[in-house]
Amino acid sequence: MSGNRVYLKGNEALAYGALEAGLNAYFAYPITPSSEIPETLAKEFGNKKYPEYKFFLQAASELEAINMVIGAAGGGARAMTATSSPGFSLKQEGLSYAACMEIPLLIADICRAGPGLGNLGPEQSDYFQATKGGGHGNYRLIVLAPATVQEMALLPRLGFDLAFKYRNPTLILGDAFTGQLKEDVVFPELTTEHYDVSDWATTGAKGRAPHVLNSLELDYQKHFKHIGKIYEKYERAQANEVRFEEYRTEDAETVIVAFGIASRIAKGAVNRLRSKGVKVGLFRPITLWPFPQSQLRTLASQGRRFLVVELNTGQMVEDVKLAVGTGVTVDFVGKWGGTVPTEAEIESKIRRLEVVAV
Amino acid sequence: MTQVAYTVKLGKLNSLTNTPTHYCAGCEHGTLTRLIAAAVDGLGIREKTVMIDSVGCSVLAFNYFNFDHIVAAHGRAPAVAAGLKRVHPELTVFSVQGDGDAASIGLLELIYAAKRSTPITIFLVNNAIYGMTGGQMAPTTLEGQVTTTTPFGRNVHMTGTELDVSKLVSTIDGAAYVKRASLAIQEISSQRGKVYTIKNILDAKKSVENAFKAQALGGFAFVELLSTCSINWKMPVLDAKRFVYDKIVKKYPLGLYKDTFGLEKQ
Amino acid sequence: MSQTVAVAQPRADVVILDERCKACELCVVACPQGNLKLSTRLNHAGFHPAEFSYHGARGDCTGCGVCYWVCPDFAISEIKVRA
Numbered sequence: 001m002s003g004n005r006v007y008l009k010g011n012e013a014l015a016y017g018a019l020e021a022g023l024n025a026y027f028a029y030p031i032t033p034s035s036e037i038p039e040t041l042a043k044e045f046g047n048k049k050y051p052e053y054k055f056f057l058q059a060a061s062e063l064e065a066i067n068m069v070i071g072a073a074g075g076g077a078r079a080m081t082a083t084s085s086p087g088f089s090l091k092q093e094g095l096s097y098a099a100c101m102e103i104p105l106l107i108a109d110i111c112r113a114g115p116g117l118g119n120l121g122p123e124q125s126d127y128f129q130a131t132k133g134g135g136h137g138n139y140r141l142i143v144l145a146p147a148t149v150q151e152m153a154l155l156p157r158l159g160f161d162l163a164f165k166y167r168n169p170t171l172i173l174g175d176a177f178t179g180q181l182k183e184d185v186v187f188p189e190l191t192t193e194h195y196d197v198s199d200w201a202t203t204g205a206k207g208r209a210p211h212v213l214n215s216l217e218l219d220y221q222k223h224f225k226h227i228g229k230i231y232e233k234y235e236r237a238q239a240n241e242v243r244f245e246e247y248r249t250e251d252a253e254t255v256i257v258a259f260g261i262a263s264r265i266a267k268g269a270v271n272r273l274r275s276k277g278v279k280v281g282l283f284r285p286i287t288l289w290p291f292p293q294s295q296l297r298t299l300a301s302q303g304r305r306f307l308v309v310e311l312n313t314g315q316m317v318e319d320v321k322l323a324v325g326t327g328v329t330v331d332f333v334g335k336w337g338g339t340v341p342t343e344a345e346i347e348s349k350i351r352r353l354e355v356v357a358v
Numbered sequence: 359m360t361q362v363a364y365t366v367k368l369g370k371l372n373s374l375t376n377t378p379t380h381y382c383a384g385c386e387h388g389t390l391t392r393l394i395a396a397a398v399d400g401l402g403i404r405e406k407t408v409m410i411d412s413v414g415c416s417v418l419a420f421n422y423f424n425f426d427h428i429v430a431a432h433g434r435a436p437a438v439a440a441g442l443k444r445v446h447p448e449l450t451v452f453s454v455q456g457d458g459d460a461a462s463i464g465l466l467e468l469i470y471a472a473k474r475s476t477p478i479t480i481f482l483v484n485n486a487i488y489g490m491t492g493g494q495m496a497p498t499t500l501e502g503q504v505t506t507t508t509p510f511g512r513n514v515h516m517t518g519t520e521l522d523v524s525k526l527v528s529t530i531d532g533a534a535y536v537k538r539a540s541l542a543i544q545e546i547s548s549q550r551g552k553v554y555t556i557k558n559i560l561d562a563k564k565s566v567e568n569a570f571k572a573q574a575l576g577g578f579a580f581v582e583l584l585s586t587c588s589i590n591w592k593m594p595v596l597d598a599k600r601f602v603y604d605k606i607v608k609k610y611p612l613g614l615y616k617d618t619f620g621l622e623k624q
Numbered sequence: 625m626s627q628t629v630a631v632a633q634p635r636a637d638v639v640i641l642d643e644r645c646k647a648c649e650l651c652v653v654a655c656p657q658g659n660l661k662l663s664t665r666l667n668h669a670g671f672h673p674a675e676f677s678y679h680g681a682r683g684d685c686t687g688c689g690v691c692y693w694v695c696p697d698f699a700i701s702e703i704k705v706r707a
Contacts, residue, residue, distance in 0.1 A: 071441025364704035384648035388696025
């Protein structure tokens with residue numbers, strides 16, 4: 001696959017990206033619009049091209065799947081599962097436990113409209129659940145947001161790298177649109193390196209003290225310290241792992257902030273407006289957590305206005321407001337229910353912002 | 359006194375840490391801990407054994423066993439065990455679970471682990487009640503038994519009848535070894551009058567060993583251990599032991615429910 | 625804990641870790657020879673730990689190990705038999 005240009009669906013690209021990243025074990029549960037991920041991985045099981053790919057199983061529920069991932073990852077393997085929004089809710093328990101036990105695992109959420117059963121259209125309404133910690137307790141997920149099928153192919157590698165570097169679950173937050181979209185992909189080299197898990201994985205206590213992966217700590221002082229140490233990791237991640245893309249922001253008076261499929265539409269709106277002489281640009285976070293706070297603050301200090309475009313009723317807009325501080329215009333275009341805004345809707349909002357500004 | 363040379367016939371087990379347990383006085387969890395440690399030592403597999411701790415009275419077992427542990431969420435131990443075993447088939451992976459963990463919230467994980475012939479070992483400590491959380495009804499609570507959520511006695515019209523977990527697991531094709539044993543001492547009549555026998559504990563000891571052997575042969579092993587909960591049953595320890603043989607075994611008969619590898623014939 | 629033993633060479637010895645005993649009395653009732661009873665001492669947890677005497681109510685200790693297997697707290701930590 002590497003080096004070749006292949007025409008794939010987003011979900012397929014994610015699956016192949018995980019294989020190229022050295023996936024060891026995948027535990028599945030089908031749910032639309034993410035099912036192509038386990039289907040692709042089921043099909044490729046036994047393919048000698050991927051010597052690291054050792055195990056595939058369809059579990060009996062999302063809960064069983066995430067707990068199997070925890071077991072495999074606890075043993076130091078690169079383990080993954082994927083789901084969509086209703087399944088993501090089910091997996092929150094597992095993610096809370098994994099974060100506390102510092103077990104690295106990769107999960108993908110191909111977000112669809114909610115709440116409840118919703119529908120199969122794209123939404124970005126799992127942003128809160130993903131970035132604020134949808135499960136109980138103090139923790140964070142590292143959250144990566146692909147916007148193209150190419151990124152769906154590349155982010156699993158980054159996802160595993162960050163998961164093992166910080167010993168924390170990592171989420172690829174996609175959406176139904178990007179999951180179903182078909183585009184060209186060029187794959188990177190197949191990964192052969194192994195992460196060093198020797199000081200924590202439960203591989204059998206031979207010649208060493210036992211490793212215990214545990215989230216229960218009845219001594220309150222000890223638990224305070226344990227979570228404090230985890231948050232030191234998060235501070236390091238905030239300082240070092242922010243990733244984003246800026247498009248035509250150098251002289252932009254209005255900066256659109258969007259991720260995933262919303263950023264593709266926003267990019268189209270930027271080009272449309274630029275051709276009409278409107279100074280607008282796009283800031284696209286690639287890591288939703290850690291969130292690019294300081295980059296947005298810098299843009300704000302340069303006097304920009306912000307328009308957040310999301311497929312929800314207003315989630316990332318809160319983080320943008322927090323990042324840029326008071327006295328900065330942050331407006332919002334939201335679309336939910338499984339549909340997307342048009343470039344025209346974004347354009348008319350920016351025009352209205354300009355009128356207000358003058 | 360003359361110096362006598364002794365050999366240690368029964369002594370320290372490498373698979374046990376020296377930490378005193380938190381279990382209540384007379385609780386069979388302690389007995390099971392000893393039997394598991396003895397089996398792991400006897401089979402020489404301590405360095406490649408991983409325990410998946412579950413949520414119940416045994417949740418602190420990582421303090422007592424001297425090998426690797428992953429502490430699973432409530433009911434999920436068979437899934438965590440399966441995930442670990444599949445990427446590390448050289449390890450011996452087992453769990454100890456209570457009635458609620460295995461037969462209530464975790465029933466799906468238990469049944470599917472059996473269904474897939476997952477080569478892991480599950481020990482169910484059945485004391486017909488939820489111990490750790492303070493004595494609520496379990497799927498295995500007997501009809502009429504008083505618990506904190508069945509204060510007038512368990513009403514089977516409302517709550518359903520008792521769940522016979524060993525019988526259920528034995529109907530799953532993928533299970534290779536299914537046994538119900540008892541960890542409680544039993545009062546029996548003998549020439550000396552009423553005495554207490556540990557024959558059930560010794561039979562449970564063999565069952566624990568067989569359950570690990572079944573895993574080594576590639577099969578799914580399940581052992582249900584009838585136990586007491588004198589605190590939540592609100593009985594003195596010996597009365598609780600008597601309750602097991604007067605009432606509980608009548609509902610959950612001891613015995614071998616499945617033995618694909620013929621381990622008990624050896 | 626030394627005890628007065630009538631025979632020159634006791635056949636077996638039982639080592640009990642006082643601090644681990646929770647006085648459940650399972651060893652007391654299970655021992656076929658009656659070699660175990662709760663002592664009058666108190667351990668730090670407030671239990672009267674079990675104590676072993678080679679000459680029991682029904683006979684001398686044979687080192688059968690019943691007490692070892694029945695003790696849920698590993699307080700009965702070693703069964704020694706004459707070499």
